[in-house]
Amino acid sequence: MDLIGFFLETGFWMACVRMATPLVFGTLGELVCERAGVVNLGIEGIMAAGCMGGWMWVYLGGSLWGGVVFAAFIGVLFGLLHSLFTVYLGLSQHVTGLGITMLGSSLSAYVFRMMLPRATTPPKIIPFQPTEIPWLSEIPFFGEIFFSHTPLTWLALAAVILVGFVLFKTPLGLALRMVGENPLAVEAQGLNVFFLRTLAVCAGSAMMAVGGAFLTMSAFDAYYIGMVNGRGWICIALVVFSSWKPYKALAGCLLFAGFDAIQMRVQQQAGMAIPYQFYLMLPYLFSIIALVIMSRKAAYPKALLIPFRKGER
Numbered sequence: 471m472d473l474i475g476f477f478l479e480t481g482f483w484m485a486c487v488r489m490a491t492p493l494v495f496g497t498l499g500e501l502v503c504e505r506a507g508v509v510n511l512g513i514e515g516i517m518a519a520g521c522m523g524g525w526m527w528v529y530l531g532g533s534l535w536g537g538v539v540f541a542a543f544i545g546v547l548f549g550l551l552h553s554l555f556t557v558y559l560g561l562s563q564h565v566t567g568l569g570i571t572m573l574g575s576s577l578s579a580y581v582f583r584m585m586l587p588r589a590t591t592p593p594k595i596i597p598f599q600p601t602e603i604p605w606l607s608e609i610p611f612f613g614e615i616f617f618s619h620t621p622l623t624w625l626a627l628a629a630v631i632l633v634g635f636v637l638f639k640t641p642l643g644l645a646l647r648m649v650g651e652n653p654l655a656v657e658a659q660g661l662n663v664f665f666l667r668t669l670a671v672c673a674g675s676a677m678m679a680v681g682g683a684f685l686t687m688s689a690f691d692a693y694y695i696g697m698v699n700g701r702g703w704i705c706i707a708l709v710v711f712s713s714w715k716p717y718k719a720l721a722g723c724l725l726f727a728g729f730d731a732i733q734m735r736v737q738q739q740a741g742m743a744i745p746y747q748f749y750l751m752l753p754y755l756f757s758i759i760a761l762v763i764m765s766r767k768a769a770y771p772k773a774l775l776i777p778f779r780k781g782e783r
Contacts, residue, residue, distance in 0.1 A: 482731055483615040487623060488689065490720075490727035492517070494626040495681025496705035497712070497719045498633050499545075499674035504709055505637060506670030507650035507773040508556055511567025513678050514702030515574020516548045520679025522578040525686035525693040526585065528595045537687055538622070538680055545679025548574060549672035557667045560777030571702070579695045592692035598622055620688045622680075627720075629677065634716040646670050650771035653778045663778050678702070704757065711761050713768045725760065729753035 496513055503510040510516075524541035528534055548570055555566040586593065598620040609617070637643035645666055648656045653663045681701075686693045704726060712719035730753040 480614045482735070484618070485731045486724055486727045487615060488619060488727075489730055490723040491619075491623045491626045492681040492684045492689070492701055493705055493708065493723040493726060494630065494720060495677045495684065496702055497708045497723055498629055498716060499677035499681065500705050500709045501712065501714055501716065501719055502633060502637075502646070502674035502677070503671050504774055505650045505714055505771060506646050506667045507653065507771055507776065507778070508552075508667055508671050509563045509567060509706075509775055510549075510552060510570075510671060510674060510678075511564060511706070512548060512552055512570025512574060512675075513567075513705055514698060514700070515571035515578075516545050516675050516678040517574075517682030517698045517702050518578045519544050519548060519574040520682035521685050521698055522582055522682075522693050523679070524683030525595060526581070528687060529593060534598055534687060538683055541679045541683035542676040545676040546672045548679070549675030550668070552675065553668040553671045556777070557664055557671065560779060563775055575698075582693065582695065592694045594691045595687070597686070597691045598688045622684045622688045625680075626684075630716050630720045637716065647771075649778075650773050653773055657778075657780065663780070667778070678705075681705075704754075707757065707761050710768055710770075711757075714771065722760075726753060726757050729756045 496517055500510055500513055520541035523544040524537035527537035527540040532540070552566055552570055555561045556563045600618055600620055603617040635643075637647060645656060645661055646669075649663050649666045649670075656663050656666070682698060685697055690697070708719060708722040708726065711722040733750065733752045
């Protein structure tokens with residue numbers, strides 16, 4: 471197999487960008503939550519709920535962009551639930567997050583079965599179609615890779631810029647980062663720590679749900695139970711890999727997507743000589759190695775996982 475030729479193929483790099491899109495949404499969402507001091511382990515369930523909710527909206531006759539908005543709304547609801555238990559009641563963020571993952575995943579499957587009890591094969595919708603940006607898509611090599619995708623991929627790339635700008639260039643971003651570092655200092659400035667953390671969790675959860683919606687409304691045209699397939703857990707690892715920085719998060723998502731694309735091509739070339747489970751394992755193995763290397767010097771938010779109780783010192 472010609473590896474050099476493989477890496478020069480535009481199809482490989484287009485696949486990397488496409489496969490990284492749901493990871494970008496999920497990783498940015500988790501990053502925003504953790505920057506405010508809240509770990510959201512409910513990401514897997516929130517992505518599953520957004521996945522099913524956005525698809526169901528379109529299947530019942532709604533528009534594609536309406537489905538995206540509805541998925542984000544579902545994410546906000548789960549974010550409010552997570553905030554109620556972790557921000558206001560100060561309960562375990564780990565336990566609450568795992569509970570939301572189980573709730574979101576099981577509720578999505580239940581609603582799907584209730585709405586379509588006789589469906590033997592996943593019903594299909596007309597998803598977002600790849601659209602070329604005039605002039606830019608005609609750039610040799612890079613134009614096809616970056617400017618010939620569906621609108622949700624462009625939205626994910628824009629979200630990286632927007633989250634980076636808000637977090638590091640605006641007073642709101644400074645306040646969100648400070649509630650994850652020193653919430654007592656934020657309280658001393660007269661700001662509401664509970665509101666800021668809730669805002670971050672809801673915004674982050676909305677992005678997670680949109681990442682799930684990408685799977686049914688852009689990458690595929692149908693919903694089936696379990697299609698999130700662990701992407702939420704990968705997003706949590708990618709936040710650490712990125713050192714809580716949006717632009718490094720994008721690089722980490724592309725790296726994992728590249729590993730995934732490589733294993734698919736290697737699996738096709740190698741045939742059945744080695745069990746296919748070995749190739750499925752490779753992206754996760756390489757990601758763990760990269761995570762260990764990159765996270766040794768990662769500076770996590772100092773108030774991460776620490777409940778804030780007003781008036782306590």
